[in-house]
Amino acid sequence: MIRLQNIEKVYRTETVETLALNSISLDVPKGEFLSIMGPSGCGKSTLLNIMGLLDAPSKGGIQIDAQATGNLSDKQLAQFRNQKIGFIFQSYHLINDLKVLDNVELPLLYRSSTAKERKQLATEVLEKVGLSNRVKHFPTQLSGGQKQRVAIARAIVGRPEIILADEPTGNLDSAMGNEIMEILINLNRQEGTTIVMVTHDEQMARKTHRLVRLFDGSQVQ
Amino acid sequence: MLTHLFKLIWNKKKQNFLLIMEMLVSFLVMFAVFTLIVYYYQNYTRPRGFEFEKVWAVNYQSPQGMSDKDSIAAFNQSLKQLIKSMPQVENVSFAASNIPFSMSTHNTNVSHEKISEMAHIYAVDDEHKDVLNFNLRSGRWFSRADQGSRETAAVINADLAQKFFGNGQPIGKTIDFEGKKLKVTGVIDDIKDKGDYQGPDNNLFIRIDTSNQAWIGAILVKVKPTADAAFESRLFKSLSNVIRNSSIEIEHLADKRVTKNNLTLVPMIILLVVAGFLIINVALGLFGVLWYNISKRKGEIGLRRAVGASGGSVSKQLVTEALILSTLSLIIGLFFAVQFPLMNVFDLAADTYYIAIACAVAFIYLLVIICSLYPGRQAASIYPAVALHEE
Numbered sequence: 197m198i199r200l201q202n203i204e205k206v207y208r209t210e211t212v213e214t215l216a217l218n219s220i221s222l223d224v225p226k227g228e229f230l231s232i233m234g235p236s237g238c239g240k241s242t243l244l245n246i247m248g249l250l251d252a253p254s255k256g257g258i259q260i261d262a263q264a265t266g267n268l269s270d271k272q273l274a275q276f277r278n279q280k281i282g283f284i285f286q287s288y289h290l291i292n293d294l295k296v297l298d299n300v301e302l303p304l305l306y307r308s309s310t311a312k313e314r315k316q317l318a319t320e321v322l323e324k325v326g327l328s329n330r331v332k333h334f335p336t337q338l339s340g341g342q343k344q345r346v347a348i349a350r351a352i353v354g355r356p357e358i359i360l361a362d363e364p365t366g367n368l369d370s371a372m373g374n375e376i377m378e379i380l381i382n383l384n385r386q387e388g389t390t391i392v393m394v395t396h397d398e399q400m401a402r403k404t405h406r407l408v409r410l411f412d413g414s415q416v417q
Numbered sequence: 418m419l420t421h422l423f424k425l426i427w428n429k430k431k432q433n434f435l436l437i438m439e440m441l442v443s444f445l446v447m448f449a450v451f452t453l454i455v456y457y458y459q460n461y462t463r464p465r466g467f468e469f470e471k472v473w474a475v476n477y478q479s480p481q482g483m484s485d486k487d488s489i490a491a492f493n494q495s496l497k498q499l500i501k502s503m504p505q506v507e508n509v510s511f512a513a514s515n516i517p518f519s520m521s522t523h524n525t526n527v528s529h530e531k532i533s534e535m536a537h538i539y540a541v542d543d544e545h546k547d548v549l550n551f552n553l554r555s556g557r558w559f560s561r562a563d564q565g566s567r568e569t570a571a572v573i574n575a576d577l578a579q580k581f582f583g584n585g586q587p588i589g590k591t592i593d594f595e596g597k598k599l600k601v602t603g604v605i606d607d608i609k610d611k612g613d614y615q616g617p618d619n620n621l622f623i624r625i626d627t628s629n630q631a632w633i634g635a636i637l638v639k640v641k642p643t644a645d646a647a648f649e650s651r652l653f654k655s656l657s658n659v660i661r662n663s664s665i666e667i668e669h670l671a672d673k674r675v676t677k678n679n680l681t682l683v684p685m686i687i688l689l690v691v692a693g694f695l696i697i698n699v700a701l702g703l704f705g706v707l708w709y710n711i712s713k714r715k716g717e718i719g720l721r722r723a724v725g726a727s728g729g730s731v732s733k734q735l736v737t738e739a740l741i742l743s744t745l746s747l748i749i750g751l752f753f754a755v756q757f758p759l760m761n762v763f764d765l766a767a768d769t770y771y772i773a774i775a776c777a778v779a780f781i782y783l784l785v786i787i788c789s790l791y792p793g794r795q796a797a798s799i800y801p802a803v804a805l806h807e808e
Contacts, residue, residue, distance in 0.1 A: 242802075250723055251802035271727040278725025289720045289805065293428040298421065305421055306725035334428075350724070 197358060197390045198224040198247055203256035205242050205413075216242045217253070218413040226357070229384040229391045231401040234410035240394040241362055243410065247392060248281050248360045249273050261357065278306050282351030282389075286363035288343040290335040296322065296346050297331045303354040321349040325379060341372035348379055352389070359383065361393040365400055377403060422738055426745075433742055436706055440746035443699045444781050448754050450692045451773035451780070453685060456765060457614040466574075466608035467517065467549040469670035471507075471644070474516050475636040475656060476666045489630040496659060500636065503652065505644040510548040511625060513540040514634030517549065517610035518673035521634075527621055528593045529581040536577055536619035538594070540632040545622065546572075546605070548639045554578075556588040556603030559624040563602065570624045571599035577619040578604045592621070599623065612677040614685075616765075637670075696784070703788040707739060711796045718796050719804025728797035735796055739789035743781055751778075 205217040216239045224230050232240050245251040246258065249265055258265045260280060268276060282303075283289075290299050300318040309317075322328050325345040335343055344364060351359055361380065365373030377400055383389045393404060401407050409416045426433055493511055500509045515521040515537070523538045545551075546558040559570035568591060578587040578601075592599045599621070607617045625633065640648070649667055656665050711718070718731055726734070754774050758767035 241806075245802040245805075248723070250719075250805065251800065271729065274722065274725050274727035274730070277723060283723045285805065289716055289723075291425075291717050291720070293425055295424075295428075298424055301421075302721070303724040305418055306730065311420060354725075 197226040199259040201257045203253045206254040216413050220415050224392060226390055227388045229404040230406045231404040232394045232408045233401050238410040239413040240410055244360050244362050244394050248283060249277055278303055280356055280358055282356040282359045284347050284351050284361040284364045286366040288347045290343055290346055292335050296333050299346055300349045300353050302350055317353050321353045325349045340368050344376050357390060359389055359391045363394055422741055426741055436742055437746040439699060439702055440743050441750050444747055444750035444777055446692055446695055447777040447780050448773055451776040455772045456769050460614050460616050466606045467551050469517060469674055471640050472670045473638045473640060474668045474670060477660050478663045486627050486630055490627045500638060505641050505648045507639040507641055508544055508548045510545040510637045511542045511633045512635050513632045516635045516637060518670055518677040532581055534580055534619050536621045539622045540625050540629055541622050542625045548637045551605040554604045554606060559602050563624055564626055568598045568600035570602045572603040572605060572622040573601055574605055574607050574620040576607050576617050612681055614681040700784055700788055707789050707792040711792050715804045718799055719801045722801035732793035732797035735793040736789045739785050743785040747778055
């Protein structure tokens with residue numbers, strides 16, 4: 197589903213050149229739940245951003261669903277992200293000025309869907325993550341766990357084939373973290389969604405199909 | 418998307434309130450400025466209704482000690498003959514001091530039946546029409562034939578004729594003026610004798626006869642193209658010899674017109690400069706707010722990019738948001754602005770206000786687009802991973 201070939205990412209400033217990712221090659225088959233672990237600053241999030249086409253590699257190629265993404269325009273990349281990938285972030289990235297339902301509808305706004313369809317799909321996924329009673333709340337009125345469930349609902353509302361989760365349980369206590377993990381596992385099992393999750397939590401990582409470890413930008417496992 | 422943006426703006430109404438107010442005040446200022454510009458422009462493009470080139474104005478006072486009306490009339494008649502006899506002179510007219518482009522005005526209420534109007538009163542002689550080349554619409558200019566008639570002959574302009582008589586025939590009708598009856602002998606085109614930028618006025622021309630010779634304060638001399646400074650000097654000397662113990666001043670109407678126009682233009686230019694500074698401030702404020710919004714909303718921009726927005730759609734969203742905010746402020750502004758034509762404030766034509774409203778609306782939209790385009794493009798250029806990381 198996702199193929200990374202010799203990915204290298206270099207951050208350059210006027211005086212310093214930092215190698216964030218060094219020759220990473222990785223295949224993530226369809227339906228796999230993969231976790232990426234490693235110490236802070238080892239390049240986990242950079243790798244996830246590159247996989248999600250949010251950042252461009254300095255070298256190497258990315259194929260998603262057998263399609264090379266290197267030559268896609270900004271508009272095509274945006275469309276690709278919208279159709280194929282759902283994102284979950286550690287800090288949720290909800291828009292505080294929009295109600296829960298409107299936050300969840302967000303990816304559908306960039307598709308040709310009607311307001312009625314958007315509302316129906318968003319309501320369905322909110323029900324799925326157990327938040328049907330919080331539809332009209334603002335994010336600031338929710339707990340951390342609830343916010344992350346809204347973020348999951350937003351990630352899956354467009355029925356993407358891939359979900360990229362950057363430390364989705366990082367800001368939550370263990371009970372909430374387990375709840376979120378359950379939702380992700382169910383998504384993977386029931387819908388066959390391919391999930392790549394960056395985590396610091398060994399226990400969470402063990403629940404996934406495969407673990408990749410990074411150290412100083414290189415794959416060590 | 419539009420509904421989504423409305424929701425976003427509505428949910429941030431407190432933050433947006435000041436921006437809306439800023440745009441509202443800008444609109445109202447621009448409405449005032451455009452009203453003046455449109456009003457002056459409309460007046461400027463109106464026909465002047467008379468000719469001023471090669472017309473000189475001689476300001477003088479009647480000789481002291483001459484109080485008898487017949488003596489004054491005889492003196493003025495001989496003065497006219499003297500000036501007319503000069504080869505460079507085409508025609509001469511005696512008038513009260515409120516000649517075209519002068520600072521003097523004489524206005525009072527005149528009425529016809531139950532309609533009363535404020536009008537400028539001009540006491541002039543029979544040659545006045547030819548000196549200034551007024552265009553007669555109907556009837557005739559007064560003449561010696563009107564001397565001694567029971568009702569004083571008067572000529573009015575088309576605007577006043579319309580107000581008093583509508584589409585009816587004004588010739589031969591009477592107008593009440595200071596307790597006297599005036600008989601309308603002619604109607605001329607509207608004139609712009611107070612400057613090129615002044616609006617239409619009501620004008621009433623009364624024939625000077627022996628009884629009102631004392632009103633005379635100026636002589637209008639239409640000269641031939643050959644008249645030069647040397648002739649002006651000769652004219653001055655000739656008049657000084659005849660009108661003793663009186664200050665005499667010769668001015669060209671062309672120069673008086675420039676002076677009179679400047680009296681309108683200078684305050685207008687000052688107002689435009691002040692408004693210009695205000696608009697620069699508003700533009701900088703708007704630009705600053707939109708710029709600040711982008712840095713404050715980097716996380717949101719990154720998220721939108723992540724879920725499928727292209728750089729172009731982010732830019733478009735920010736510009737559209739600014740346009741929606743300006744539309745909200747314009748709706749409030751329009752409510753106040755349309756009261757001016759509806760309530761006929763300042764007695765200006767309704768179309769002056771409507772054109773000014775259209776110009777002010779277009780100006781505000783243009784300003785908002787200009788001020789939001791660059792921040793919008795900056796937002797579009799933010800890499801999604803960077804925007805999400807900076808949140």
